[in-house]
Amino acid sequence: MRKYVAAMLISLVPFHAAKSEDFNMLNVIQSALNLECMDYCFTGTCFHLKCSLFSGCKTWVSPKVKHNLPDLLVTVYDELDEQPFTEYRAIQSNLLSMLDDGEGANLMQGNKLESSQIRFKNTSVIGHPFLVFATNFQKTGSLEIPKTDGTYINVPGGWSFEDETGDGDHRWSYTPPSQEGGGLFVDSEVGQAFGAALGNEYFKGFCPSNVTPLKPHYDSFVDQLEWRYGFIERFQAIAKGYHWFGKREIGTRTSTNIIGTNTWGQVWPRIGFVVQQEDAKAAAIIAQRAIDIATRSDGWRIHSKAPTPASNEKTDKWQMISPKEDSVCKPFGSTNANWSDGRNDDGEEQYGWNYWRPYSCCLGGGNVIAKASIPPICLKDLF
Secondary structure: HHHHHHHHHHHHHHOOOOOOEEEHHHHHHHOOOOHHHOOOOEEEEEEEEEEEOHHHOEEEEEEEEEEEEEEEEEEEEOOOHOOOOOHHHHHHHHHHHOOOOHHHHHOOOOOOOOOEEEEEEEEEEEEEOHHHHHHHHHHHOOOOOOOOOOEEHHHHHHHHEEEEOOOOOEEEEEOEEEEEOOOOOOOOOHHHHHHHHOOOOOOOOOOOOOOOOOOEEEEEEOOOOHHOOOOHHHHHHHOOOOOOOOOOEEEEEOOOOOOOOOEEHHHHHOEEEOOOOOHHHHHHHHHHHHHHHOOOOOOOOOOOOOOOOOOOOOOEEEEEEEEOOOOOOOOOOOOOOOOOOOOOOOOOOOOOEEEEEEEEEOOOOOEEEEEEEEEEEEEEHOO
16 A cells, blocks of 8 residues: 555656746655754664464564654745645645635735735645655665656646545545656665665664655645634633743744844744744744644644644754755754845745654564663764
8 A cells, every 4th residue: 555655656746847936746755865854873772572372482683763754744835826835736726626716715815015024924734755655664674766767658637525425525535647657766865874774684764653644734725714813823822821022932032132133933823924024934934833733732723633742943853845955954043144045036935844853763563672772873974
């Protein structure tokens, strides 16, 4: 099933030239092949025991590891038809068509405000497609990422929202495109590092993630009333004490910097309006708000909660993938000076980020009876 899903994801990739502000499935997957962000480290050894009535007991060892995975993909954009992730744009188009007479869509269009500091943006949070390949690596010990030579012939597929059983319960279904020709393999930095460093037969690559690839967790146009007006959100912010300056801020405010010149903005209220002179920083604030909604069980927001842990604006690891691809992953606000340079040069104001989360585990499967720790040995330091 995972191999079928992987093939489906590959078939979704459009191999024609895209606009500079757009990115596709292949771009997203390749952006995750980053040793610095993955921070893959061996931290010790795990000892396993498995007993059977007929074959007796078997013991083995496996690596204990810690690493990050790009669990979620977050996009930020002004207008609803400007979703920069090309494959997900088709899903949104179908959802928008369900809004009566387009009134909901008009409600959610970005505002062209006269003030250069007040901005309104839309956002989407979905399960990262790289997780299909990470799971396959976990099971098989091999990581294959698609690379195209431009020879694919794509037969369009598409999403539909239909009452297939006649019971009035509409469901999403997807007919994948078909393709002919081409080859599938990338000799990536991550693949080289794993291939050179690992030889244990029990090694299965990555700790498991509970996030489902491409599953939508938050879309501002679905949660449009709260995203634009924040009726309940503003009361909740007051109740939680998040309305005070310095609470849930992105960036740092110190005793020597009380006015907060190194802060970008507040996480709450988590709405589409933001006060920020630099558009790229405004988009980052929106991304942080979206991930905060997606990873929490707030009943007044329309969303599908992503598996734990919840976000933390002080420690979250973000990697911009468009319009500029970052080589490192940091919390928003950790770097202030010149951060926006090169992040909106085309003026399209469309952005994408990988949201990385930490994992640690034993990779051998079965019952763990003991663990031994060592100082971390990290692939990024070896390659």
